[in-house]
Amino acid sequence: MNKQILHLDMDAFFASVEQAANPKLKAQPVIVGSRANKKRTVVAACSYPAKAKGVTSGMSTQEALRLCPQAVFIPADCPKYIYTAQRILALLQEFSPQTEMASIDEFNLDITGCERIFGSWENMAYLIKQKIHQQFDLTGSIGIAPNKLMAKLAAKMNKPDGLLIWKKSDLPGVLENLPVEKLCGIGPKITLYLNQMSIFTCGQLSRAEEDLLVSRFGQYGRWLKQTARGEGQEQIELSSQPEALPKSVGHSYTLETNITSLSMLQAWIRLLCEMVALRLRGLLLQGQITHLYLRGPNLNWWSRQKKFSGTTFDGQVLYRRCLLILQGLLPLNCPVRALGVSVSGLTNACALSLFVEDRKRQELLSALDRINGRFGDWSIYPASLKRC
């Protein structure tokens, strides 16, 4: 049986959640910033009145407020958005057990055969939209197509509060004149390369020589051609299944002013190491590969990573590893604008160490986490962090 996938893409999700929580913000231009400080921050989401003024996600907040000075600025409250997304997921699971949370504001449902229960896919989609509006005071756009990528495209092409249904036979007509950059997975760089090859539309991409695409883009070239023909993944990765281990856990931070002092840089690295380690312990994970990256005033990144012999979830150990890696990035030939620490090569954290010293350290970390968990993060922290 041919698969049919429903993709739900919530409209201006972060901004809409804020408006639902505070009705005074309804119909107002709302800009949700990635953090509280308006300096060196970008727009995480904005309401449709702000979009109408030219504000887009990813734009610097300063630029957004210049375009739309009357906008209400709200710092992002991620736990609130995650909580709402999980409740939406639970609602969708009542419609189809084959449900996947694709990102914080996107969901995929395998609705193959569901038209027999709901009368039609259209009826099912309207019922979902109605329930979401009733329960959350939110809207979303729905796309229905034979695979996830095409369903997502359909949802995106009819925003906000839209519904678009494509059968397999509709796809060639839809894709023929569609600009390649509209496909999820083709960003600005690839678009530029394709345009240089005189490929502008999905129709042209679908007819391009596969060998040529593979020689230019590697395996990704094959994917490009398949996608342009409307082929894509049908398999839903069930959100009710235990989640796979994340591949990496990290934190990065853009400084309010650039720094040149090595000791200040080390203090910031220490803080990030503690934050990463806290997350690792919260997720019951430990990691072997440490990754340190620095960003200069020209927004260029330098990064170094190293695989160490053992895994860790200890901020102090992580910091020592970062200092070793930092040696490879010295001397700094320009100020540092931002920095990041991440850990990969993750495995589940094992039970208490067999070694007494390690065990004492683990007990100390566990006590720190309990105190911070009870009184708020960073109620207690290493003295070296006072410099940040």
Next chain:
DNA sequence: TCTGGGGTCCTAGGACCC
């Protein structure tokens, strides 16, 4: 003084082993 922060996946080149 426009440009955050969380990720994933892929590729290329060098080192090393057999």
Next chain:
DNA sequence: TCTGGGGTCCTAGGACCC
């Protein structure tokens, strides 16, 4: 005496997503 080629691991970095 000279030295191929395949496989794997490690690392750096690019591109993309929300």
